[in-house]
Amino acid sequence: MDVVSDAISAVRVGSPSSDRLSVDGDWHVRLPPYEGAGFHVVLRGTCRLLRDGDGAAVTLGPGDVVLLPHGSGHALMSAGDGCEVELLCGKYRLDRSRTHPLMAELPQVVHLPHRVGEHPELRAAIDLLARELDEQRPGGGLALPSLLDLLDLLLVYLVRAWMSRAHTGAWPAVLSDPVTTAALRALHADPAAPWTAEGLAAAAGVSRATLARRFTALVGRPPMAYLTWWRLTLAAARLRASDVPLATVARETGYGSPYALSHAFSREFGVTPGRYRALAAPPLPDARSGPAPDARFRDALPAPAPAVTSPSPG
Structure with missing residues (x-):
């Protein structure tokens, strides 16, 4: 295995989970801190992400990917245009007691804006995962075991993509x-x-x-x-x-x-x-045996309500 894959596999426990979500109107949801890493992919529409303790929101557009490698609490909210937003959201559980320095060096939020032709492996994995998580597609249940492997691969691609764009930090320099x-x-x-x-x-x-x-x-x-x-x-x-x-x-x-x-x-x-x-804490139950933990994200979304007041970007 390569160093990036090893750094991830040494701290990952349990099975990852993901969910495909569609919301519209004026909405917001807060996700509490998590003992792991989370990611969001905007498949359609525009929304904003605000990390706990920050004063500025990150605007996410179609095709954008955001990784929260340290499990930071954060809020997702509409961009104020009332348009439908479709998201692919996922989580990985990580054991922080023995974090590889490469993983420890990742910033709190890794935003990878969509650019045509950039990170083709990452884009291909996202497209496949998004399609298979569509509950209407026949054979979706049979595809689940392979999707769990794909989620692990997606985290590797996300870390690689950050390293290819990082201009500071020890580990991009180490591996160059x-x-x-x-x-x-x-x-x-x-x-x-x-x-x-x-x-x-x-x-x-x-x-x-x-x-x-x-x-x-x-x-x-x-x-x-x-x-x-x-x-x-x-x-x-x-x-x-x-x-x-x-x-x-x-x-x-x-x-x-x-x-x-x-x-x-x-x-x-x-x-x-x-x-x-x-x-040692036991791993989370295998996602094959029940609904994905991220299903609670959908339940946490409030019904359409007046526009949410939130800190403006910048």
Whole structure:
């Protein structure tokens, strides 16, 4: 897997959910803070998004996508024109206890305005998801398992799209540096391998000193320290999501024995792997077994009412 995909999969828990919604008139709804990430796609019409604590609203037009990677509370409201608005809304549940620095660096709101020809993979995924969530289409129930996989892919595309547009931040710079990127790809491709500083430098095609200097300056920690952190992050994710034996987790994350993993894990997390697993919150019920959690969004919409007074943009 690549670094972006790994950064997401390490913190994602449960199954994502999405819903296709149509509203008109003067409407507004507030969505409370959420332990995860949410997104909205405007399929038709224009609306506004106002994040809790902000003084300015973001105007969203047809084809616009907005990602709230830190689960910020926010309000969606009509643009005041009374026209019908159709939205594709979704959520991902994330475990914030071990957030990859790439994910932590994302801004509170990522607005991706629609531009023809930009981010074709993202657009294709959105179009397919929007069509299949139309409840009138035959075979929609059978398509649901594939839609859950598509939702995971959509989050990857959204993060990639932000990184391609970001002009500041450490991780866009990290992944544009060929030496650091080569080392990260090697580590993420096989974190359980018996890596050494020399072996990693060889994989990146530079000297050990050069790799250490460039990697540390960009990532914020030396290569081998990052490897230890990533191995333990993977171990935590495995413990949280499964009941496989500790020996299996140790083998999968590059530790020679359960004792070695337990010692490193306890030093990093302050609890033993077994205790961590016991304390880990269970994932949300699988979306295949019931209605999507976002269905409550539709219920929260008030009946048409006088125009909502809200802070004006800018």
